[in-house]
Amino acid sequence: MTLGITLGDVTGVGPEVALKGLARVVADDLETAYVLIGDAAVAHHYAGLLGIESELPSWADRSSVPSRVYLLSPGPELPADLSPGHPEAARSAVAGLESGAALCLSGELQGLVTAPVNKEAIIRSGIPFVGQTEFLAERAGCSRYAMMLLGYDDRGRWLRVALATTHLPLSAVAGALTISGVRQTIELTAEATRRLGLSRARIAVCGLNPHAGEGGVLGREEIDIIRPAVELSRAQGFDVHGPLAADTLFHQVYRGDFDAVVAMYHDQGLVPLKMVAFASGVNWTLGLPFVRTSPDHGTAYDIAGRGEADESSMVSALRLARQLAGTP
Numbered sequence: 001m002t003l004g005i006t007l008g009d010v011t012g013v014g015p016e017v018a019l020k021g022l023a024r025v026v027a028d029d030l031e032t033a034y035v036l037i038g039d040a041a042v043a044h045h046y047a048g049l050l051g052i053e054s055e056l057p058s059w060a061d062r063s064s065v066p067s068r069v070y071l072l073s074p075g076p077e078l079p080a081d082l083s084p085g086h087p088e089a090a091r092s093a094v095a096g097l098e099s100g101a102a103l104c105l106s107g108e109l110q111g112l113v114t115a116p117v118n119k120e121a122i123i124r125s126g127i128p129f130v131g132q133t134e135f136l137a138e139r140a141g142c143s144r145y146a147m148m149l150l151g152y153d154d155r156g157r158w159l160r161v162a163l164a165t166t167h168l169p170l171s172a173v174a175g176a177l178t179i180s181g182v183r184q185t186i187e188l189t190a191e192a193t194r195r196l197g198l199s200r201a202r203i204a205v206c207g208l209n210p211h212a213g214e215g216g217v218l219g220r221e222e223i224d225i226i227r228p229a230v231e232l233s234r235a236q237g238f239d240v241h242g243p244l245a246a247d248t249l250f251h252q253v254y255r256g257d258f259d260a261v262v263a264m265y266h267d268q269g270l271v272p273l274k275m276v277a278f279a280s281g282v283n284w285t286l287g288l289p290f291v292r293t294s295p296d297h298g299t300a301y302d303i304a305g306r307g308e309a310d311e312s313s314m315v316s317a318l319r320l321a322r323q324l325a326g327t328p
Contacts (some may be wrong), residue, residue, distance in 0.1 A: 001110045006096040007038025007117030012299025013087045013309035018115045019046035021314030037096045040073040074099040084301035085121035090302040093117040101139040104290035111323040116299045122215030131167045145287035146185045151277025161269035162189040173265040182229035188286040189260050205242030205259040212245045279312040289326045293317040
């Protein structure tokens, strides 16, 4: 099995957490190989600091040079000491995503773990961009997909949250919700629980409005969209409940009443997840024809290059990708 690891925006903490994470997991499973995808000089710099496969043979030489870690540089070498969010770094990050997706779609890689990029920097560089999730789904020609964030606290209690909408302004969320879209996210969430090997797949669905709309007093999205989606999913045999008021639901999930949550929008689901699992959180793109995970944090320009970045989320992303890539 071979997994790709994109370095992300090299002016952020992506290369550091990628190589630190790789250093921690490379000995866990001697059957897995890894391909670092990004700028060669940056990859060699961090690999040298951590003592990882100092030669980093090229992915193109894999048939003649056995290795556990290879390097693929999708573009020309970047100048040294680029400023945070520099357009060249942003474009290089997108080139890495392109290469990683292509290798997964061709079957050369069994999964892709993506280090953080900066959406604002990519857009400023001249590339239209919504997010890595949407970018990879578009490259795969995939319309049925969702983001799931999952992680655990220091007592081993898990939260698993899938999003019915992803990177949208809050003002656009209500208009983007549809019965079919919420149903699709419920179905993908149920599939995810099975791939994770959970013995139960009890799914809770958040309402959109405060107190799940209070019977229509605070909005009709629960009545017109979310409840019909839940009822149709239940008719298909899914163990799904809702719409439920999000302000109390996450407490119920945390005590074990449910195995996963479908949230209606980004911050509704990610605020509680990051509160309890900031270091261990992983972003998993459901519905792609290949495994894709990523650490659940950004580029952290303020600490990039200082050796201070915590690789725990990247370690979780690498281990989850390896687990999923070996699961039908």
